[in-house]
Amino acid sequence: ATPTSVMVGTGRAAGLGILFRSGAALEALHRADVIALDKTGTLTLGRPELTDLILTGPQDRAAALTLIAAAERGSEHPVAQAIVNAARADGLTLPDAQDFRALPGEGIEATVNGRRVQVGSDRLMTRLGLDVTDLQARTDALADLGRTPLYAAVDGQPVAALAVADPIRPGSLEAVQFMQASGRQVVMITGDHARTAHAVARQLGVTDVRAEVHPAQKSAAVKELQADGRRVAFVGDGINDAPALAQADVGVAIGTGTDVAAETAGVILMSGDLRGVPNAVALSRATLNNIR
Numbered sequence: 543a544t545p546t547s548v549m550v551g552t553g554r555a556a557g558l559g560i561l562f563r564s565g566a567a568l569e570a571l572h573r574a575d576v577i578a579l580d581k582t583g584t585l586t587l588g589r590p591e592l593t594d595l596i597l598t599g600p601q602d603r604a605a606a607l608t609l610i611a612a613a614e615r616g617s618e619h620p621v622a623q624a625i626v627n628a629a630r631a632d633g634l635t636l637p638d639a640q641d642f643r644a645l646p647g648e649g650i651e652a653t654v655n656g657r658r659v660q661v662g663s664d665r666l667m668t669r670l671g672l673d674v675t676d677l678q679a680r681t682d683a684l685a686d687l688g689r690t691p692l693y694a695a696v697d698g699q700p701v702a703a704l705a706v707a708d709p710i711r712p713g714s715l716e717a718v719q720f721m722q723a724s725g726r727q728v729v730m731i732t733g734d735h736a737r738t739a740h741a742v743a744r745q746l747g748v749t750d751v752r753a754e755v756h757p758a759q760k761s762a763a764v765k766e767l768q769a770d771g772r773r774v775a776f777v778g779d780g781i782n783d784a785p786a787l788a789q790a791d792v793g794v795a796i797g798t799g800t801d802v803a804a805e806t807a808g809v810i811l812m813s814g815d816l817r818g819v820p821n822a823v824a825l826s827r828a829t830l831n832n833i834r
């Protein structure tokens with residue numbers, strides 16, 4: 543009866559857009575004590591928009607945005623897309639950039655029109671020895687609204703603060719509530735600014751937040767949650783997430799995801815709706831109860 547039951551369970555799952563890649567994934571999800579979720583692109587849509595551009599001096603907004611967006615064009619990060627889209631919406635023509643460099647978990651740098659442009663987090667600015675404390679009161683207020691604060695420097699001088707907003711996915715709040723109601727610990731893991739992460743977490747009723755986690759440290763954050771033999775499911779959209787998906791007792795990839803995520807995950811949610819997680823948990827329980 544065992545194989546039939548698993549097939550029935552997974553057949554019903556397919557109807558809900560949930561793909562179990564193995565019986566082991568089904569079992570591991572059923573037994574998970576902790577559900578850890580990536581923020582950007584998982585709890586949120588992963589399609590941020592530029593909401594704020596604060597200039598430090600009397601420069602021209604168009605000139606500043608042109609330099610910043612041209613530098614960002616080499617980046618695949620959703621933040622970069624938000625900035626480039628805003629420049630396009632303003633009708634700006636973006637010159638080619640040279641010597642582009644992605645600084646993972648921090649930002650980017652590139653040369654545009656002979657000027658060195660650096661864009662990224664407050665931590666990047668600190669590492670570059672740039673003082674942005676004059677902008678901090680305003681960026682803290684934006685971060686408390688759940689927006690991601692960024693800074694831009696040109697030729698080693700801070701020129702602007704920016705903020706991007708990434709809406710919460712419909713279904714995320716309900717999914718978190720279902721998972722918490724089942725007695726599981728729900729944790730957010732993100733590379734984003736701590737204030738931003740806490741503001742988004744508050745809107746979702748998540749109290750356990752690991753923020754400003756470097757991409758290379760996300761799997762270590764999962765490992766930490768696995769202390770004392772606790773079983774962890776990690777839910778991510780796959781951008782930067784493959785090591786964390788692999789480290790978890792079961793990896794859940796949301797959306798069409800990336801190929802990397804689909805390969806590493808034990809469960810794939812085709813719908814891009816996080817309510818697929820509690821649905822998959824319920825289904826795994828029902829299926830395994832059927833077998834035993």
Ligand code: ADP
Nearest residue numbers: 582617619622647648649661662663732733734
């Ligand atoms: P996550 O995917 O969890 O949001 P990342 O580790 O990719 O986090 O990025 C962490 C932070 O690094 C971002 O919140 C942002 O401040 C900065 N960052 C990353 N990429 C860029 C970029 N292309 N432009 C500006 N800032 C960036």
Ligand code: MG
Nearest residue numbers: 580582583779
């Ligand atoms: Mg993500």
